[in-house]
Amino acid sequence: MNDVNVYTVTRLTRDIRLVLEDTFQAVWVEGEVSNFTVSSAGHTYFSLKDESSLLNCVMFRGNSGRVGFTVKDGMQVLCYGRVSVYDKRGQYQLYATKMEPRGKGALQLAFEQLKEKLYKEGLFDEANKKPLPFLPMHLGVITSATGAAVRDILKVARRRFTNIKISIYPVRVQGDEAKHEIARAIEELNEYNRHIAETGGEYPVDVIIVGRGGGSLEDLWPFNEEIVAREIYASEIPVVSAVGHEIDYTISDFVADLRAPTPSAAAELVIPLKHDLTVRINEYRDRLYLSIKTKTEMLEKAVKTSRDRYVLRAPMNVFLQMRQQVDDLLRTAVSGISHSLELKQRDLGTVTGKLQALSPLAVLERGYSITFKDGRIVRDAGLLEEGDILHSRLSLGRVTSRVEHVG
Incomplete structure (x- = not known):
């Protein structure tokens, strides 16, 4: 075993990283975005996948901020960057610096x-x-x-x-x-x-x-x-x-x-256009002038017509005639009122005579009297008793009496 070249995990991972970086230092990769996330630091992490494989990707904040469209899962994109190894996990991944939508331009999509x-x-x-x-x-x-x-x-x-x-x-x-x-x-x-x-x-x-x-x-x-x-x-x-x-x-x-x-x-x-405004203003001015001229002529005609009227030519004569008409009206009113008063007075005399003929006082003047007991008129002697106090009204004055005998 002394002649066998034994790698440590760190050394093997480093050598693989160097091989990958030398071989794939600038590549375009096409795939479907999945597991797209944005870290609190602004870095984006996602995967690119096709029918058979999956590639982990990272795009740091400085680059992700220049992507002009919103990246979503399921979107077909092209990513440009380098392939390297994340030593801590021994995982190879694409460090992307650019991203474009597949088929449609990035700017158009944005x-x-x-x-x-x-x-x-x-x-x-x-x-x-x-x-x-x-x-x-x-x-x-x-x-x-x-x-x-x-x-x-x-x-x-x-x-x-x-x-x-x-x-x-x-x-x-x-x-x-x-x-x-x-x-x-x-x-x-x-x-x-x-x-x-x-x-x-x-x-x-x-x-x-x-x-x-x-x-x-x-x-x-x-x-x-x-x-x-x-x-x-x-x-x-x-x-x-x-x-x-x-x-x-x-x-x-x-x-x-x-x-x-x-x-x-x-x-x-x-x-x-100033010329158009000038033409329009001139049109308005001419229309206003024509309107004022027409109105002025109408007023002048009205004044002339009024001036020729009798009331303006001899106003005092009209006043005198009106005063005479007032006098005539007063005389007619006074005459009508006097005649009406005479008729009313005559009717009043007739009614007064009738009232006097029917009045109880007229009966008293002929020698009769009205006798009261306890404020009520006495019409039947049988209702009286000896000793009752009676009050009698005569044509002139009143008499109080006591009943001595009821027959």
Whole structure:
């Protein structure tokens, strides 16, 4: 046994690792993702499998953060990296540095995944779209300071309405940092408007155009980033997305309050044509002048007609006639009232005579009297007893008597 080369576990594992690393230091592996997990440190662990075999894989945080789509179990992917051995377990595995979806590009898949996510959250709802002002006085433009987009927008602005104020917020429109600069620009323009509102300043930004000229999907990708989409959605200022050419669609287009096919078209949509406004104002002015002229002529005619009336030509005569009419009315009223009083007095005399003829007092005046016992009229002598006190009313005065004899 002295001549036999005996390996320790550690040495054998190390030698196998060296062989594997020398042989498979840069390989692409295709398979189905399974057991996908993310550690608390941000590293991802998963397996790639096919019909017969399974390969354990690890992707450290720095690399996994650059995967542009959401990895799920069951997804067919391509992974690039090196094959090595995890010494502690004696397990060979793929240390992946890149991952792409099989069949569909990573960027396209990320685009579709983010689009579906934001759609479900309601960021594309028409009810959330803010209307653009009819005549913005201050336009904010977020784009590259040296690109064709800003030149196109300025060219359209000079042609359509030279009075509008334009503020250029220069940002990078491609590359890893572009998304942060674009999102920060949108937030700072909104912060500027809030400052204007607090201090009572002038010329707040009325609308924002954010965009760039055409390019590849990779070039346009900052406008497909979630951070940019959410900042557009949160903007208090209406945002117009103008990215690429007419055939290009980005996430920003769906979230923005208005999508323009190109930066030039965005300027056309936002900035009205001054000539058209001038023509419209002149039309309104002519219509207003005609309306005032017609109304004035009608009033002049009414005044002339009123002036020719008798009441305005001789107002005192009308007053005298009215006073005479009042006198006639008074005389008629007095005469009617006097005649009515005479009739009423005559009717009253007739009724009074009848009442006097029927009155008990008239009977008393003819020598009769009314006798009361205990406040009641005595009509039957048989109801009286000797000693009863009676009270009698005569035509003139009253008499009290006592019954001596009842017959």
